[in-house]
Amino acid sequence: MTTNVAVGQQQAECLGGTALPPGSSSIEEVTAAAVEFLSMYYAERQLQGAAERIAGVREEVASTGTYWHTPAELAYGARVAWRHSARCIGRVRWSGLMVRDRRTVTLVADIAVELAEHLRVADNGGRVRPVITVFAPDHPTTGPRARLWNDQLIRYCGWQLGDRLLGDPAQVGMAAAALRLGWQPPSAPGPFDLLPWVIETADEDPTVVQLPVHLVREVALTHPRYGWFAELGLRWYALPVISNMRLRIGGVDYSCAPFNGHYLGDEIGSRNLSDVDRYDQLRAVAAGLELDTSSTSALWREHAALVINQAVLHSFQAAGVRISDPHTESELFMRFCAAEERAGRPVYGDWSWLNGSVGWAALHAVHHRYYDIRTPPDPNFWHPTRPSFLRPTLQDRHHPTGRREG
Ligand code: ARG
Numbered sequence: 001m002t003t004n005v006a007v008g009q010q011q012a013e014c015l016g017g018t019a020l021p022p023g024s025s026s027i028e029e030v031t032a033a034a035v036e037f038l039s040m041y042y043a044e045r046q047l048q049g050a051a052e053r054i055a056g057v058r059e060e061v062a063s064t065g066t067y068w069h070t071p072a073e074l075a076y077g078a079r080v081a082w083r084h085s086a087r088c089i090g091r092v093r094w095s096g097l098m099v100r101d102r103r104t105v106t107l108v109a110d111i112a113v114e115l116a117e118h119l120r121v122a123d124n125g126g127r128v129r130p131v132i133t134v135f136a137p138d139h140p141t142t143g144p145r146a147r148l149w150n151d152q153l154i155r156y157c158g159w160q161l162g163d164r165l166l167g168d169p170a171q172v173g174m175a176a177a178a179l180r181l182g183w184q185p186p187s188a189p190g191p192f193d194l195l196p197w198v199i200e201t202a203d204e205d206p207t208v209v210q211l212p213v214h215l216v217r218e219v220a221l222t223h224p225r226y227g228w229f230a231e232l233g234l235r236w237y238a239l240p241v242i243s244n245m246r247l248r249i250g251g252v253d254y255s256c257a258p259f260n261g262h263y264l265g266d267e268i269g270s271r272n273l274s275d276v277d278r279y280d281q282l283r284a285v286a287a288g289l290e291l292d293t294s295s296t297s298a299l300w301r302e303h304a305a306l307v308i309n310q311a312v313l314h315s316f317q318a319a320g321v322r323i324s325d326p327h328t329e330s331e332l333f334m335r336f337c338a339a340e341e342r343a344g345r346p347v348y349g350d351w352s353w354l355n356g357s358v359g360w361a362a363l364h365a366v367h368h369r370y371y372d373i374r375t376p377p378d379p380n381f382w383h384p385t386r387p388s389f390l391r392p393t394l395q396d397r398h399h400p401t402g403r404r405e406g
Contacts (some may be wrong), residue, residue: 002039018310025140030251031061033378037250041076065140066252077249078132078257081379083340087353089329089366090261092336093130097259098122106145111135111210111264115153115197115258119215123239124259126217128322132259136254144204144255149177153241154216155260157193158186171375172279174198183208191279192218192235219319223311228288234281236268236312238321240289242381247378259381263350264329266356269309281308309358323348326356330364337369346372 006302039236042050060067069077083094085355098121103164118136122131136145151174158165158172165172166189179185183196194213200206217238255352275281276403285304286293293300316323333354337347355364 028355033251077379084380086348086350092332098131108207117214126321128262130261137254146201146256148243149246154237155195159189181208221311221315224314247383252346269312270357330366334365348372
């Protein structure tokens with residue numbers, strides 16, 4: 001059965017991710033990464049006792065192939081992984097990440113309970129706060145102990161209905177996978193059907209778990225000036241919880257560590273709803289605006305995208321759901337850059353991701369500088385695009401040859 005592999009690839013592609021660095025599970029590599037992380041941790045936090053801790057970890061790695069972070073190391077490591085995330089413009093908030101240490105939770109049913117709690121805590125009545133829930137670390141030889149097939153905890157299904165696509169095209173594979181695993185879909189497919197979770201652990205087969213929909217906050221989109229906008233029937237969820245990236249701290253991988261911040265309007269308005277391979281709504285909005293769409297050089301796409309972005313920001317704000325606009329985020333990101341430079345650290349950044357599409361060069365400081373694009377440092381978050389995404393135990397069960405393209 002190759003379902004698992006196919007879904008993994010599809011997710012990796014849709015996230016456009018960075019590859020994991022080549023497996024660093026040798027004793028030497030884990031030790032080197034651990035020493036580097038612990039040295040940083042003790043230095044940045046101005047703690048005593050680095051040498052003793054490092055000596056202890058060296059021994060632990062030598063005899064077990066890995067080591068167990070203290071809760072404080074885990075929390076700090078997760079926060080620094082955010083600080084190092086080159087594509088994120090919201091990093092000024094890195095030290096405020098709430099870290100839920102759930103490393104002893106390993107069964108599907110218990111993981112599901114914790115995921116629900118993550119949604120509740122992070123949603124925070126609409127005042128979305130940044131949260132990560134860290135489940136068991138990967139085993140040094142057998143790989144992930146738990147993994148989510150979903151790329152986010154909240155996502156809308158994609159339905160291929162003959163030659164027509166309904167919903168989120170990026171999630172067609174995931175919806176099909178859930179169906180194959182026995183999920184009961186809504187009686188009639190709609191454009192915004194919530195996907196269930198698919199959770200897999202080292203000891204249990206991939207299992208479909210119903211999403212606790214009462215914990216999912218959604219915002220129906222309206223525009224402050226155009227009454228017709230509401231009739232497009234567009235909506236989006238409040239909480240983007242990335243659930244398939246691997247957190248790596250000091251050489252230890254956490255394949256199941258869902259995390260969230262709050263949305264930047266652009267993500268929804270310019271990408272999710274406007275991209276032609278996503279909800280592709282620019283033409284519908286242009287029709288509402290009665291724009292001439294016969295020539296792209298009339299900039300009707302830009303005009304429509306701006307109106308969708310206004311609708312997203314307006315609707316979220318009116319609903320009391322935390323969301324950022326590009327002006328605010330650009331300014332905050334400059335503060336982050338300044339703080340990093342004051343601390344003597346490089347500002348890792350991926351220019352093309354940091355700069356959104358509404359708000360142009362003239363408006364936002366974030367455009368007017370370069371960022372450090374050397375190999376992303378550890379701690380960090382990684383996309384599951386390497387074969388190590390499916391380490392032996394999980395891989396064998398679904399793909400007997402262990403082979404995987406891409
Ligand atoms: N771009 C993704 C989406 O539109 C979410 C990525 C994380 N975004 C965030 N603001 N934390 O769903």
